[in-house]
Amino acid sequence: MPTYEYKCNACEHEFELFQSIKASSVRKCPECGKLKVKRLIGIGAGVIFKGSGFYQTDYRSDSYRKAAEKDKPATSEKKSEKKSESTKPTSKTKPAKKSD
Numbered sequence: 001m002p003t004y005e006y007k008c009n010a011c012e013h014e015f016e017l018f019q020s021i022k023a024s025s026v027r028k029c030p031e032c033g034k035l036k037v038k039r040l041i042g043i044g045a046g047v048i049f050k051g052s053g054f055y056q057t058d059y060r061s062d063s064y065r066k067a068a069e070k071d072k073p074a075t076s077e078k079k080s081e082k083k084s085e086s087t088k089p090t091s092k093t094k095p096a097k098k099s100d
Contacts, residue, residue, distance in 0.1 A: 003042070010036040 002021065007014045008029035017026060025039045060068075 005040040005042045006037050007040055008032060008034065008037050010034040014040075 001018060003016050003018045004025070005014065005016050006026055008031065011029060011032040011034070013029055013031040015030065026037050027035045029035075029037050
């Protein structure tokens with residue numbers, strides 16, 4: 001339900017009223033009681049996202065995404081280098097003897 005702004009043309013009283021879209025506009029001023037109230041055109045309200053489905057990172061710029069993609073392969077290459085170093089045989093290891 002939106003908040004509407006009203007102004008009385010008789011006494012210049014301004015007020016806001018939280019009411020349904022379907023409700024008719026107020027005509028009687030709560031201050032002076034005259035039927036001179038007009039609904040003003042409001043500035044509206046900002047969009048409010050509620051729920052767990054909206055994240056700031058969902059709407060990142062293209063430059064951010066490209067930079068993130070550049071970082072991902074670099075970190076995975078370092079991990080694979082460390083794994084390959086640990087699986088390489090050392091120079092001190094002697095090959096196994098074959099038995100005939």
